Amino acid sequence: MVETKGPTGPPHGPAPSLWPLGFAIGLTVALVGLVLGSWSTVAVGAVLLLAFGFVWARDVATGHGAPPVVDEPLAPGPESARHTVPLRSDRDADALPVMEDEEIETYPRSAFLSLSTLGLGGVITGIVAAPVTVFAVGPAFVGQGEEEVDIGPLDDYPEGNFIVATFLARPDEGEVSRRTAYVRNNGVVDGRPSLTILSNRCVHLGCPVQVNGLSLEGQKKTVEVPEGPTVELTPTEAASGFGCPCHGGQYDTEGNRTAGPPVRALDRFRYKIRDGRVILTSSYSVGEVDGQGAEAVIKAYDLAMPSVHVDGPEAILYPFEPPH
Amino acid sequence: MATTAPRRRRRQSKLQQAVDIPLDWLEERSGLVGATKYFLFRKVPRDSSWWHTLGSATLTAFLVQAGTGLILAFYYKPDPDKAYESIQHITNDLTLGWLVRGMHRWGASVFIILMFFHMARVFLFGAYKYPRELNWIVGVLILVTGMLEGFTGYLLPWDQTSYWATVVGININASAPFLGPFIAQFLRGGAEIGTDTLSRFYALHMLAVPGALFGLIGLHLYLVIRLGVSSPPWSSEGAGRDRAEVKPTGRAGLTRGRRV
Numbered sequence: 001m002v003e004t005k006g007p008t009g010p011p012h013g014p015a016p017s018l019w020p021l022g023f024a025i026g027l028t029v030a031l032v033g034l035v036l037g038s039w040s041t042v043a044v045g046a047v048l049l050l051a052f053g054f055v056w057a058r059d060v061a062t063g064h065g066a067p068p069v070v071d072e073p074l075a076p077g078p079e080s081a082r083h084t085v086p087l088r089s090d091r092d093a094d095a096l097p098v099m100e101d102e103e104i105e106t107y108p109r110s111a112f113l114s115l116s117t118l119g120l121g122g123v124i125t126g127i128v129a130a131p132v133t134v135f136a137v138g139p140a141f142v143g144q145g146e147e148e149v150d151i152g153p154l155d156d157y158p159e160g161n162f163i164v165a166t167f168l169a170r171p172d173e174g175e176v177s178r179r180t181a182y183v184r185n186n187g188v189v190d191g192r193p194s195l196t197i198l199s200n201r202c203v204h205l206g207c208p209v210q211v212n213g214l215s216l217e218g219q220k221k222t223v224e225v226p227e228g229p230t231v232e233l234t235p236t237e238a239a240s241g242f243g244c245p246c247h248g249g250q251y252d253t254e255g256n257r258t259a260g261p262p263v264r265a266l267d268r269f270r271y272k273i274r275d276g277r278v279i280l281t282s283s284y285s286v287g288e289v290d291g292q293g294a295e296a297v298i299k300a301y302d303l304a305m306p307s308v309h310v311d312g313p314e315a316i317l318y319p320f321e322p323p324h
Numbered sequence: 325m326a327t328t329a330p331r332r333r334r335r336q337s338k339l340q341q342a343v344d345i346p347l348d349w350l351e352e353r354s355g356l357v358g359a360t361k362y363f364l365f366r367k368v369p370r371d372s373s374w375w376h377t378l379g380s381a382t383l384t385a386f387l388v389q390a391g392t393g394l395i396l397a398f399y400y401k402p403d404p405d406k407a408y409e410s411i412q413h414i415t416n417d418l419t420l421g422w423l424v425r426g427m428h429r430w431g432a433s434v435f436i437i438l439m440f441f442h443m444a445r446v447f448l449f450g451a452y453k454y455p456r457e458l459n460w461i462v463g464v465l466i467l468v469t470g471m472l473e474g475f476t477g478y479l480l481p482w483d484q485t486s487y488w489a490t491v492v493g494i495n496i497n498a499s500a501p502f503l504g505p506f507i508a509q510f511l512r513g514g515a516e517i518g519t520d521t522l523s524r525f526y527a528l529h530m531l532a533v534p535g536a537l538f539g540l541i542g543l544h545l546y547l548v549i550r551l552g553v554s555s556p557p558w559s560s561e562g563a564g565r566d567r568a569e570v571k572p573t574g575r576a577g578l579t580r581g582r583r584v
Contacts, residue, residue, distance in 0.1 A: 140520075
């Protein structure tokens with residue numbers, strides 16, 4: 001026996017290949033691109049995918065990166081017996097050259113069978129798992145988006161105070177889609193009505209913010225809108241801002257954060273006036289608001305989820321936002 | 325009297341056969357009887373104590389959750405228009421519904437609390453050390469999975485508390501950098517909490533997460549049986565050593581004896 005030093009484990013092979021990692025990154029980039037609908041991202045991902053896939057496949061094909069075959073002298077015994085050609089009889093012993101023990105490269109049937117079983121199993125698993133996974137994840141990201149919502153005639157929003165308007169964001173989904181907005185009529189500016197419409201979703205973690213002031217429940221009224229679901233309007237008085245009951249976030253009347261954990265100003269709704277009625281078209285996120293009412297200068301961003309920074313250095317942590 | 329003794333013995337042996345024959349039949353074909361005996365009558369350190377029962381207590385709490393949860397699913401309807409009413413129906417109208425729902429509701433907290441007690445016991449006894457590190461890791465996975473069970477189950481009553489708690493919980497996920505918003509959107513099943521959120525939480529709560537828990541608990545128990553129970557840190561018996569001789573005191577079998 002050859003004396004060996006050190007642990008008697010299998011010999012250390014070369015470091016594992018890093019190509020699969022690049023392959024995985026390419027796949028991720030391509031999928032994210034698909035989700036975001038950005039074809040340039042998909043293209044970048046596809047290039048990575050192909051490049052790394054090629055070098056990975058080449059490494060596998062050429063055996064590069066596989067553990068080296070150890071040339072060990074075979075010890076005599078039953079182990080080596082199968083490598084020798086059995087002699088038919090003693091008579092042939094002289095006639096036949098004695099085979100040296102040597103590694104004969106073989107591809108046994110059992111290896112083929114186990115590899116093909118694994119491969120076939122993998123293919124079947126992939127065929128089943130791929131559509132199921134897409135079905136599990138896809139619907140949450142596809143077909144999102146806001147519908148236009150009629151929240152009643154402009155005349156129902158008198159100038160000055162905030163009105164609490166609740167409406168169905170998606171009438172086909174029923175009451176579960178009831179949302180609340182704080183609507184303030186700023187009066188007519190340059191011949192056009194100006195409204196401040198704040199979402200009631202706290203931008204900390206999404207709880208409903210409440211008016212810091214009087215909510216005149218007794219004067220609540222219901223407005224019929226053409227699509228069917230009702231809109232409820234509750235006037236308020238002397239609102240000094242908004243507060244969140246969950247974790248104490250506070251906002252001023254423009255939705256700017258004044259205290260507590262929120263990371264930006266309250267989200268707002270875009271609107272248009274059609275036939276004297278207020279129509280909410282979509283919502284957007286706000287970094288900060290300078291000024292008041294009709295003169296407000298709003299730093300607007302694409303709609304982001306609560307707790308997501310839209311400006312400042314932390315915004316770099318949230319480069320992608322799923323489609324709303 | 326003399327005649328009854330053999331008859332009783334005969335009756336006993338017949339009874340014994342009535343038990344043994346089906347068991348032998350089962351054992352010969354499955355080996356399950358031996359496996360059960362191996363599981364139940366394995367050796368544990370003689371100074372294991374009540375502290376060592378916290379794991380079984382946690383398992384019992386989990387089985388109570390599984391049982392009561394299954395029955396609650398007979399009556400619960402995971403639909404935004406019906407979920408709250410069906411919970412009211414279970415609590416107020418159905419026979420003993422209030423009790424089973426209460427068991428499930430409070431049992432959930434018991435399960436989580438017992439997991440922490442069990443974890444504290446293992447930590448303070450040093451029972452997570454070699455060769456039981458893997459079982460600690462599996463245990464942590466059970467803890468996380470169990471909390472996921474709590475998170476998904478909390479939405480199901482569909483009242484104001486559960487709705488807003490889930491809004492907050494999902495948005496905490498959204499606050500994670502880079503992928504957070506995507507995780508949140510996946511959990512919600514869309515941009516807003518709606519019909520799909522309730523049914524997918526129900527599916528996770530009823531099938532996916534409990535399935536994972538059963539698997540992880542099986543692995544956890546397998547490792548407990550394979551590695552054995554560790555002695556408490558105050559144990560005077562070194563691992564692998566023979567038992568200390570015990571000198572009996574008092575009446576045999578009734579008192580513990582004193583080490584010599």
